[in-house]
Amino acid sequence: MSKTVKKAAKTVKEAIQLALAELRLTEDDVVIEVIEEGSKGLFGLGAKDAVVQVTSNVNPEDRARDFLEDVFTAMGMRVSIEIERIEKIMKITLSGDNMGIIIGKHGDTLDALEHLVSLTVNRGDSDYVKVVLDTENYREKRRATLVRLAENLAASAVKNKKKITLEPMSASERRIIHSTLQSNPDVDTYSIGEEPYRRLVIALKKK
Numbered sequence: 001m002s003k004t005v006k007k008a009a010k011t012v013k014e015a016i017q018l019a020l021a022e023l024r025l026t027e028d029d030v031v032i033e034v035i036e037e038g039s040k041g042l043f044g045l046g047a048k049d050a051v052v053q054v055t056s057n058v059n060p061e062d063r064a065r066d067f068l069e070d071v072f073t074a075m076g077m078r079v080s081i082e083i084e085r086i087e088k089i090m091k092i093t094l095s096g097d098n099m100g101i102i103i104g105k106h107g108d109t110l111d112a113l114e115h116l117v118s119l120t121v122n123r124g125d126s127d128y129v130k131v132v133l134d135t136e137n138y139r140e141k142r143r144a145t146l147v148r149l150a151e152n153l154a155a156s157a158v159k160n161k162k163k164i165t166l167e168p169m170s171a172s173e174r175r176i177i178h179s180t181l182q183s184n185p186d187v188d189t190y191s192i193g194e195e196p197y198r199r200l201v202i203a204l205k206k207k
Helices: 012-023 060-075 099-103 105-121 138-160 171-181
Strands: 004-009 030-036 050-056 079-086 089-096 130-135 187-192 199-204
Touching (some): 138 187, 171 199
Antiparallel strands (some): 079 089
């Protein structure tokens, strides 16, 4: 997961600073390997740049946990945080009292918090990690609700021979409905509008 950069400059110190600037880290967050010390040469002739290899030594799980703990402390909430990472997917499960506050309407607050955690974890100094934030199995419950909604609305569109436009949804929720109805022989789905007010439309297939 770590990211490595190699930099050359007149001195080792300058090369390290260039690498740290690209990684946007401090020396405490990296492992530094000096490949070439560099030399001034004789009367400026035969000078060689110093070359260093700098590797980030940041733990994505620690970043996520620290960020969330700060958020919940500011909110005055006691929340248990469990983090599991399998390759490039980090699943974070929250538990505690009043988790409805964390979920918000239709998961809006949970989605926003998930986005902020992803930004905190993925700063460009290591490989990208997909963050999935959940509490009280909300993600699966919401997915099941959307699947049922998609099937019922598709049936309604066919029965009434009218297209149906849903309320604004996140891209991930629209994908669930698209996926649910993609094999339906009677309806098509598409999205209209701009984020965050983009809506999904269920329409009869043209025959």
